[in-house]
Amino acid sequence: xxxxxGTRLGGAVEKPLVPVRGVPMVERVAAALRESDAxxxxxxxxPAAPATAxxxxxxxxxxxxxxxxxxxxxxxxxxxxxxxxxxxxxADLPLLxxxxxxxxxVESLGGGGCPRSVTVCVPADLKRRLGVSADTTFxxxxxxxxxxxxxxxxxxxxxxxLTCDDRxxxxxxxxxxxxxxxxxxx
Numbered sequence: 716x717x718x719x720x721g722t723r724l725g726g727a728v729e730k731p732l733v734p735v736r737g738v739p740m741v742e743r744v745a746a747a748l749r750e751s752d753a754x755x756x757x758x759x760x761x762p763a764a765p766a767t768a769x770x771x772x773x774x775x776x777x778x779x780x781x782x783x784x785x786x787x788x789x790x791x792x793x794x795x796x797x798x799x800x801x802x803x804x805x806a807d808l809p810l811l812x813x814x815x816x817x818x819x820x821v822e823s824l825g826g827g828g829c830p831r832s833v834t835v836c837v838p839a840d841l842k843r844r845l846g847v848s849a850d851t852t853f854x855x856x857x858x859x860x861x862x863x864x865x866x867x868x869x870x871x872x873x874x875x876x877l878t879c880d881d882r883x884x885x886x887x888x889x890x891x892x893x894x895x896x897x898x899x900x901x
Contacts, residue, residue, distance in 0.1 A: 725890060729764040731771075731806035733887065736900045740809040740887060741767060745776060750813035752820055753802050759793035767806075794868060800830040805864030809896050810882035815865060822876045823867040830869035835876045836860040837884045847885050847892045 726733065731741035741758065748756045758771035761783030768778050779796045781789035794801065800823060802816055815835070823830045839859040842849040849861045855875060863883040887893050 729767045730887075731764060731767040733893065735809040735887070735893065735896045738809075739770065741771060741806045742774065743809040744804055744806050744811050745771070745774060747811040747813050748802070748804065748816060751802075751816035752813075753816060755797075757793070757797055758806075759789055761789055790868075800867060800869030803866045803868055805886060807887045808864045808883070808885070809887060810885050810899060811865065812882060815878070815880065815883055818878075819865055819867050819876060822874065823869055829871045830867065831871035832869050832873045833867040833876050834873070835863045835865040835878060835883065837863055837878055837880070841879060841881070842884045845881060845884055845895060847895050848888050850888060 732739045734740075735743060745756055745758070755777070757777045757779050758767075759779045759781050760768035760771065761781045763783045768780075772778050779793050781792040783789065790803065793803075802819060804811060804816070819833050819835050822833045822835075825831075836855075837860065839849050839852045839861045842861050852859050852861045854860070860875065860877065861884070863878070864886050865883060881899065885892060885896050885899060887896050
């Protein structure tokens with residue numbers, strides 16, 4: 716999912732193209748996906764990010780056009796195009812690693828029978844401790860959780876995979892998040 720403008724980052728560069736240690740975030744996410752057990756990597760792009768669409772095509776990725784009417788609308792359009800089950804990742808997750816993607820895939824398949832949907836979350840306290848933004852949180856079994864931007868969308872039941880991996884807690888939405896990602900980047 717790489718259709719964002721990046722207005723909260725305050726820069727002139729589209730969000731997926733914002734570099735972390737010199738490498739655009741979308742390239743970092745695509746590399747983790749390519750190294751994972753995911754079979755194919757597509758980039759869901761929107762009219763709000765034309766330079767990103769061009770960039771992912773130059774990277775050799777399939778660009779799936781979405782309407783640019785928000786995350787849910789764009790996700791629905793992408794799912795209509797590529798089908799399910801599918802791993803979805805926000806392009807603002809520059810510290811993503813292939814083993815994290817593989818862990819979500821294993822969780823999806825862990826229920827036996829048909830794959831289940833997985834939302835990978837971190838404790839909201841972890842995001843606060845790291846000093847990164849937590850724009851969306853929800854409570855589950857008495858704990859405040861924050862979605863990471865890594866999911867599996869599939870038929871069957873929905874499940875939450877909880878991780879305390881610092882790298883998945885860093886979504887780059889604001890300049891302070893970018894600074895933290897730069898500090899934590901290998």
